[in-house]
Amino acid sequence: MSQISVSEDNKGKQIFLFIRDLVICVLIAFLFITFVAQNAVVSGESMYPTLEDGQFLIVNKFIYHLSEPERGDIIVFDHTESNRTERYIKRIIGTPGDEIDFRDGYVYINGQQYVEDYIKVVTMPTDSSVTYPITVPANNYFVLGDNRNKSKDSRYNIVGTVEEDLILGKASIRIWPITKFGFVE
Structure with a gap:
């Protein structure tokens, strides 16, 4: 039977290599989560039936470094209310410069009815302090949940339009x- 003997010098080298590899892995994970993608969990019913409570998603954080957010994108963004920041997930309906209006339960963008096959109920404005039509400011987006009766979104003054800087990324893959x-x- 043979024995393998590890010298003290070799043990030190193995420990150094292990720590080096661990630091590299942590750094790569940090950079990936910070700049490329991260997971998110759907909380609530505001995006039903497209997304359901408890579903896990991968959020593409890199895509908006290459292109601008577009109408129809489902985004994750930070929203601060009462000194507490939460992550919201909503669909972009209006892009900068768009005029948004609501008539007879439908969304109108720049005077044209916006067709939304994923909506199961009519859409109504909910916050009486918001006057329509509104124009989406530069570097902002008008967002709505797909489940309009259960969504706190741009129809509410407390949420309003979403500044581009607050968008974390695009919901890309349901895992x-x-x-x-x-x-x-």
């Missing part, structure tokens, strides 16, 4: 539950 794995649309 849980596994039976619903796939791209988010």
Whole structure:
């Protein structure tokens, strides 16, 4: 039977290599989560039926470094209310310069009815302090939840339009539950 003997010098080298590799892995993970993608969990019913409470998503944080957010994108953004920051997930309806209005339960963008096949109920403005039509300011986006009756979104003064700097990324892939794995649309 043979024995392998590890010298003290070799143990020190192995420890150094282990620590080096660990630091590199942590750095790569940090950079990936900071600049490329991260996970998010859907909380609530505001995006039903597109997204359901408890689903896990991958958020593409890099895409908006290459292109501007577009109408129809489902985004994750930070919203601060009462000194507490939460992450919201909503669909972009209006882009900078768009005029948004609501008539007979439908959204109108720049005077044209916006067709939304994913909506199951009519859309109504909810905050009486907001006067329509409104024009989306530069570097801002008008967002709505797909489940309009259960969504706190740009129709409320407390949320308002979302500044581009607050957008964390685009919801890209649903990873849980596994039976619903796939791209988010």
